[in-house]
Amino acid sequence: MPADKDPQHFEKLWGILPQGSPFHSIGKEKLREIVLPPDRAALIKIDPTRKHAYSLILSEFFSESPFEEWITAIHTHHDWLARNSPVDLAKFQKQLLKCADNLAAPDRMRERASDTIEYLEAQEKGLTTRDAIRKVAREHDPSLFDDSSDANRDLLKKITLIYKIGTGPPHRPKGK
Numbered sequence: 001m002p003a004d005k006d007p008q009h010f011e012k013l014w015g016i017l018p019q020g021s022p023f024h025s026i027g028k029e030k031l032r033e034i035v036l037p038p039d040r041a042a043l044i045k046i047d048p049t050r051k052h053a054y055s056l057i058l059s060e061f062f063s064e065s066p067f068e069e070w071i072t073a074i075h076t077h078h079d080w081l082a083r084n085s086p087v088d089l090a091k092f093q094k095q096l097l098k099c100a101d102n103l104a105a106p107d108r109m110r111e112r113a114s115d116t117i118e119y120l121e122a123q124e125k126g127l128t129t130r131d132a133i134r135k136v137a138r139e140h141d142p143s144l145f146d147d148s149s150d151a152n153r154d155l156l157k158k159i160t161l162i163y164k165i166g167t168g169p170p171h172r173p174k175g176k
Helices: 005-016 022-026 028-035 040-046 055-061 068-084 086-104 108-122 130-140 150-162
Strands: none
Touching: 005 028, 005 055, 022 028, 022 068, 028 055, 040 055, 040 086, 055 068, 055 086, 068 086
């Protein structure tokens, strides 16, 4: 995901942190410095659509080489939630389980599509269109959007909706 989505994801995370939690107590700016930029490889594996606010924090937990002090901070946050806010604990655990499920049974096609979209958006060449995704995919990962497969066409439709990708200019002129 490009850098402009990081602040949005962070604001979503900050919005769900309960007052007094260890992460909230760090302060907004200090927490932003710690979690941004995230471990993108881990984030794509656990939450490629950035649906879960806690995935920003959990990306380090699921990283190939996690920072030990951060893992301790996640456990401290969990323990604080268990003592002070059962409702928020349930939200945290639900997101943790979803992220773990995504890691355990990854949708490789979605991950590969996420990588392609991230590459395109990092180029900052304007709107990421389906045609641009197909072009990059054909160059770097030819089987990703093979037009002969219904499953791949369905994946492109899903990716278009999830990432709000523009469809680009029409392929043929409109009829009169």
